[in-house]
Amino acid sequence: MANYGVIDLGSNSVRLVIFDVKDGINKKKPITCKDFRSIINDKVMAGLSAYVEAGEFTQEGIARAVDVLSGHLKRARYFNCVRTDIFATAVLRNCTNSREAISAIEKAIGAPVNLLSARDEAHLSFTGASCDRTIEKGTVVDLGGGSTELIRVEEGRDFDDVSIGQGSLSSYAGYVEFVMPRADEVGAIESAFLDQVAKTPVDLKKYRAEALYGVGGSARAAAKLYAQMTGESCRPKTLTPEHFDALLDLLENNPSKFAHLAARAVPERIHTVGPGCVILSTLMQKLDARKLEICKRGVREGYLIERMLGNAPCSRVKAQ
Numbered sequence: 001m002a003n004y005g006v007i008d009l010g011s012n013s014v015r016l017v018i019f020d021v022k023d024g025i026n027k028k029k030p031i032t033c034k035d036f037r038s039i040i041n042d043k044v045m046a047g048l049s050a051y052v053e054a055g056e057f058t059q060e061g062i063a064r065a066v067d068v069l070s071g072h073l074k075r076a077r078y079f080n081c082v083r084t085d086i087f088a089t090a091v092l093r094n095c096t097n098s099r100e101a102i103s104a105i106e107k108a109i110g111a112p113v114n115l116l117s118a119r120d121e122a123h124l125s126f127t128g129a130s131c132d133r134t135i136e137k138g139t140v141v142d143l144g145g146g147s148t149e150l151i152r153v154e155e156g157r158d159f160d161d162v163s164i165g166q167g168s169l170s171s172y173a174g175y176v177e178f179v180m181p182r183a184d185e186v187g188a189i190e191s192a193f194l195d196q197v198a199k200t201p202v203d204l205k206k207y208r209a210e211a212l213y214g215v216g217g218s219a220r221a222a223a224k225l226y227a228q229m230t231g232e233s234c235r236p237k238t239l240t241p242e243h244f245d246a247l248l249d250l251l252e253n254n255p256s257k258f259a260h261l262a263a264r265a266v267p268e269r270i271h272t273v274g275p276g277c278v279i280l281s282t283l284m285q286k287l288d289a290r291k292l293e294i295c296k297r298g299v300r301e302g303y304l305i306e307r308m309l310g311n312a313p314c315s316r317v318k319a320q
Contacts, residue, residue: 005081017038032132049169057091073111139287140158171189
């Protein structure tokens with residue numbers, strides 16, 4: 001067995017996952033979740049997208065990122081990892097000073113930061129989501145803090161992807177005055193998200209599907225919150241439009257109860273779970289989806305499989 005460290009520098013959280021990988025993996029065959037397991041999953045809610053001002057990632061944001069990454073790298077060294085990689089997504093991809101910010105972070109921590117393109121992030125999310133299940137047809141939804149990635153899947157392959165420039169944390173930062181969004185703020189988040197959808201360079205009709213597959217913390221948080229609301233002992237594996245209607249009805253009509261349930265179910269996401277539910281509900285309506293399957297794995301597992309273990313990705317057709 002060998003340990004590999006993956007550090008995901010996201011818009012909302014910065015997460016270190018240490019994977020214990022089996023020896024003697026046949027890399028010519030698809031790597032599945034049976035070939036590795038996570039032994040450490042350490043998350044810091046850094047809220048880095050809040051450090052973007054006028055499109056620029058600030059010096060305070062750089063300092064915050066350096067502080068969190070330094071702590072994660074120190075923890076990773078205790079596990080004698082064969083390799084530890086850092087990758088960044090929307091928060092550094094979309095800022096106007098991306099190159100300068102990454103260079104400053106790398107210099108301070110003494111390690112490279114791999115910036116994933118929107119296409120890379122989407123594809124790796126699909127790879128991770130499908131390492132424990134077969135996804136033949138549908139749309140993978142990766143709702144992050146600063147963006148939302150959609151991946152169209154046909155016959156078990158990811159064909160197209162699109163990045164929508166709004167996520168759960170950026171929605172909170174841009175449209176919520178206090179902790180829970182008011183009814184008018186819920187409407188503002190939905191309207192802004194639909195505006196972002198309208199600006200995408202592709203026709204979203206091709207992403208319409210009965211089944212969506214949700215990866216990332218926002219989808220899992222919505223499922224945990226629904227379980228808390230209904231008194232279920234385990235989070236549901238699937239959410240429907242009716243589930244989101246119930247969550248948003250509670251948010252708009254009894255925000256205090258919604259906040260208390262969120263504090264118990266997802267305390268680290270208490271401020272973003274509401275906006276996340278709004279976006280996911282809006283997407284389900286827009287894509288005519290009847291269910292959202294909650295995926296346990298995503299971009300970090302995909303990065304491990306393809307970028308670190310060198311498993312050849314399945315044939316992929318790029319968007320036209």
